[in-house]
Amino acid sequence: MAYSDKVIEHYNNPRNVGALPKDDENVGTGLVGAPECGDVMKLQIKVNAETEIIEDAKFKTFGCGSAIASSSLATEWVKGKTVAEALSIKNTDIVKELSLPPVKIHCSVLAEDAIKAAISDWKKKHE
Amino acid sequence: MKLPIYMDNHATTPLDPRVLEAMMPYLTDKFGNAASRNHQFGWDAEAAVEDARKQIALLIGADPREIVFTSGATESDNLALKGVAGMYREKGDHIITCVTEHKAILDSCKHLEKEGCRVTFLPVNDKGFVSLEDIRRAITEKTILISIMTANNEVGVVQDIKEIGKIARERGVLFHTDAVQAVGKIPFNVNEMNVDMASLSAHKMYGPKGVGALYVRRRNPRVLLTPIIDGGGHERGMRSGTLNVPGIAGFGKAAQIAREELEKEIAEMFRMRERLRATLERELDEVYINGDLEKRLPGNLNMSFAYVEGESLLMGIHDIAVSSGSACTSASLEPSYVLKALGVGEDLAHTSIRFGIGRFNTDEEVDYVANRVIETVRRLRELSPLYEMAKEGIDLKSVHWAAE
Numbered sequence: 001m002a003y004s005d006k007v008i009e010h011y012n013n014p015r016n017v018g019a020l021p022k023d024d025e026n027v028g029t030g031l032v033g034a035p036e037c038g039d040v041m042k043l044q045i046k047v048n049a050e051t052e053i054i055e056d057a058k059f060k061t062f063g064c065g066s067a068i069a070s071s072s073l074a075t076e077w078v079k080g081k082t083v084a085e086a087l088s089i090k091n092t093d094i095v096k097e098l099s100l101p102p103v104k105i106h107c108s109v110l111a112e113d114a115i116k117a118a119i120s121d122w123k124k125k126h127e
Numbered sequence: 128m129k130l131p132i133y134m135d136n137h138a139t140t141p142l143d144p145r146v147l148e149a150m151m152p153y154l155t156d157k158f159g160n161a162a163s164r165n166h167q168f169g170w171d172a173e174a175a176v177e178d179a180r181k182q183i184a185l186l187i188g189a190d191p192r193e194i195v196f197t198s199g200a201t202e203s204d205n206l207a208l209k210g211v212a213g214m215y216r217e218k219g220d221h222i223i224t225c226v227t228e229h230k231a232i233l234d235s236c237k238h239l240e241k242e243g244c245r246v247t248f249l250p251v252n253d254k255g256f257v258s259l260e261d262i263r264r265a266i267t268e269k270t271i272l273i274s275i276m277t278a279n280n281e282v283g284v285v286q287d288i289k290e291i292g293k294i295a296r297e298r299g300v301l302f303h304t305d306a307v308q309a310v311g312k313i314p315f316n317v318n319e320m321n322v323d324m325a326s327l328s329a330h331k332m333y334g335p336k337g338v339g340a341l342y343v344r345r346r347n348p349r350v351l352l353t354p355i356i357d358g359g360g361h362e363r364g365m366r367s368g369t370l371n372v373p374g375i376a377g378f379g380k381a382a383q384i385a386r387e388e389l390e391k392e393i394a395e396m397f398r399m400r401e402r403l404r405a406t407l408e409r410e411l412d413e414v415y416i417n418g419d420l421e422k423r424l425p426g427n428l429n430m431s432f433a434y435v436e437g438e439s440l441l442m443g444i445h446d447i448a449v450s451s452g453s454a455c456t457s458a459s460l461e462p463s464y465v466l467k468a469l470g471v472g473e474d475l476a477h478t479s480i481r482f483g484i485g486r487f488n489t490d491e492e493v494d495y496v497a498n499r500v501i502e503t504v505r506r507l508r509e510l511s512p513l514y515e516m517a518k519e520g521i522d523l524k525s526v527h528w529a530a531e
Contacts, residue, residue, distance in 0.1 A: 003442070007313075011442055013262035017510055034528035035474035035513060038453060038462070060512040064438035068510065110473055 003065055004099035006076050009071035015076050018058040027106070028122025030114040038108065040107035041071045043114035045078060045086075047122050052083045066104040070111035083119055096112040130151075130446045132492045136331075136426060136485030137308060138281050138450060142377070143333040143486070146401030148530065150335065153373035161370045162361060172372045183340055187306075188316035188383040189327065195341045195362045196375055200307045203326035203341040204231040204274075206366065207303045211272045211324075212239050215301075219269035224259045225249040225469045227284075228276050229305055236274075245269070253417035253470045255284035262294055272301045277325075278308035279463040281452065281481055282418030283427025285313065292321025301350060307331050307339075311385035312392065312424055317342055323350050324349075333486060334381030335435075338374030341365075378470025392486060396426035399484050399493050404428055406497040411504055417471055417479055426484035431475040432500075434514035435507040440480060443462035443503035447496050452479035474523070 003011075009014045026045050040063065046056040051065075057075035061068045071090040073094055078086040094100070094108035153175055161176045163169025177191070178238065184191040197203045208222065224236055226248050236246040247265045249257050257275060266273075273295045280283045288304055295302035304326035309315050310325070311332035317325060325342040329335055343365065344350045358367025385392075407414055413433040429452075432440060437453030452463030453476070462476035471479070480500070484493070508514040513523060 008442075011439070014510060019515065031512065035477070035523060036472070036528075038473075038477040040512055040528070048344055060515060062511045062513045063436050064436060065442040067436075068439060107520075 002087070002107075003015045004055075006098050007065055007069040007100070010072040010098070014059075014068060014072040016056075016058050017060065017071065019060065020046050020056065020058050021119045025125050026122075028118040028120070028125070030117025030119075030121060033063070033110050034118050036060065039067045039110055041067065041110050041114040043071060043074060043111075043118045045115075045118045047083060047121060054078045054081055054083065054086055061108065064104070066098065066100055067107040067110065069098055070100070070107045071114060073097060074111040074115055080113055086115055087119060089115055090114070128489070128491050128495060131446045131448055132446065132488075132496060133369055134162075134465045134482050134484060134488060134492070134496055135176060135285075135448045135450055135484035136488075137481065138483070139330045139336065140333045140485050141487055142335060143381060143384060145384060146220075146334055146377045148378045150373045150377040156267060157372075161372055161509055162359065172370075173294070175372055175379075176370055179249075179375045179382070182379040182382040182386070183327065185229055186315075186386045187310060187327075187342060188318050189342050190345060192363075193317075193342055193345050193446075195343055195365050196378075197341055198337055198368075198371070199330075199339040200229075200305065200326045200328035201231040201339075201364075202388060203328075203339050204229065205235050206341050206352060206355055206531050207324045207326060208232065208235040208272070208274060209355050210365070211301055211303070211350075212242070212244055213353030214351045215271040219267075219271040220244045220265055220483070221247070221269040221271060223247045223249065223265045223270060223273045223275075223300075227251050227253060227255065227279055227281075227465045228274070229280060229307070232274055232276070232305055236330045251468050255279060255282050255465075255469050256419065256422075257286060257291075259287065259294060260292055262291060266297075266298050266300060270298070272303060274303040274305070276305040276307075277315065278306075278313070278424050278427075279465060280465060282429045282469065283424035284418040284420045285309065285424065287422075288322065289320045292323075295323070297323050301348070303489050308424060309458045311382070311389070312396070312426065314389065317344070323348065326408070329378035329381055330405075332381050332385050335374045335377040338371050340378070340380050368431055393425050396424075396484055399488060399490065400426055400428050400482075402490065403482060403484070403493050403497055407492070407500060408500045415475060417466055417469060428482040428484070429479060430482070431471065431479045432504050433475060433478055434511045435478050435504050437478055438479060439507055440500070440503055443497045443507065444496075447499060449483070449496075450481045452481065453477045 159168025159172035437451030
């Protein structure tokens with residue numbers, strides 16, 4: 001299968017790889033997918049409690065090139081956005097940006113799920 | 128060293144230049160139809176076909192008259208299974224095979240099931256072997272055929288064909304083996320191994336694509352097949368259709384080379400495979416070999432690199448041609464059914480890579496491949512949440528995964 005240039009670029013130079021301290025109350029962690037399915041994404045955000053702006057984001061992904069690229073792009077996009085804005089990111093936006101073929105759409109769905117899971121984890125800490 | 132490097136020799140092999148040379152006359156001046164009985168063009172073509180038949184028979188210890196040319200091993204498998212099922216319908220309707228067979232066998236069996244045959248798909252153990260005891264137990268009065276592959280195309284595991292053949296003979300059941308990956312790679316003799324039918328393919332042994340053969344025993348027992356293609360009655364009526372003379376000439380040359388160089392080649396493949404395996408195992412933790420390591424094709428290495436998804440690994444080593452058992456690399460989006468049958472967990476199946484070392488690989492290439500794989504696995508593990516969790520001491524099996 002041929003990959004789009006953007007997928008290859010993210011695969012070769014993934015943005016924001018790493019981990020944030022998951023016990024920090026300003027950090028939200030989303031872990032989605034399953035090893036048996038061949039995709040696991042961990043996406044973390046660090047949120048400013050005052051402004052609700054996502055100041056930092058990190059990811060690690062087990063999965064194909066498209067899964068790595070989708071999560072790399074997701075961290076890029078959430079950074080600088082408010083939590084509310086980040087929630088509006090749709091998997092279809094990722095599909096479009098990375099020119100993902102139909103068999104790789106699930107990678108973008110997983111990235112959207114990862115963003116939502118990270119935000120929900122952060123929210124839970126502030127309930 | 129030239130890039131990209133080809134190390135996927137179970138999928139296909141490059142054409143040996145000596146084979147191409149043997150084919151050239153039949154692609155140019157000697158273009159005759161081997162069935163033309165009354166002029167020089169036909170005679171030349173027929174001579175080439177008969178010479179090739181001899182070479183292929185010699186390679187597997189058969190009589191030349193027992194070689195039926197086909198378009199490839201998929202057709203050979205179809206002809207063996209459907210041909211026996213058709214011819215021996217009155218004797219019985221039961222076939223025994225195993226779950227790690229090639230799709231050409233499995234799907235032919237499923238086709239026959241729809242036509243009223245009964246098929247037993249035997250399991251394999253964690254090393255990839257079918258149990259002789261299971262075979263014995265599965266045989267009934269209605270069993271007409273046992274079909275078990277010699278060497279597996281994914282994990283390279285070599286079954287105990289001689290013993291399976293012995294069981295079949297004792298019980299009066301015909302025995303077919305898909306020997307595509309084995310012939311020309313390891314010693315294979317139809318008489319020593321009690322084989323009644325064997326599927327062969329030219330392009331897996333440095334010959335051209337589009338030509339294969341079915342070995343069909345002529346005596347003790349004499350095997351009869353209902354043809355699946357009707358027509359001019361070529362190949363003793365078992366396979367009609369004008370013979371692919373240049374392809375067959377190439378197949379014959381490939382068989383001759385394979386026979387003459389077999390011993391040397393086995394040693395070379397084994398040496399290079401072990402060099403690759405040793406380097407990968409020395410430099411990387413948590414790598415697992417799929418299938419038995421002892422009874423295995425000398426050029427095959429099938430390895431899982433835990434926590435690194437196969438397709439992403441292939442993407443990182445894009446200047447190397449190998450293949451993966453990962454779901455993402457298959458049309459079905461399911462991980463390899465062969466690895467699954469061996470009991471390899473889906474998590475590890477997703478991380479598997481098949482290396483197929485062949486005649487034209489070099490030590491320099493093996494070292495390059497090893498280094499590229501090592502550096503890519505290390506890089507992707509840095510990116511892998513599973514590796515991170517495993518290093519933190521988290522048992523991944525105990526995690527409740529959101530997608531489950």
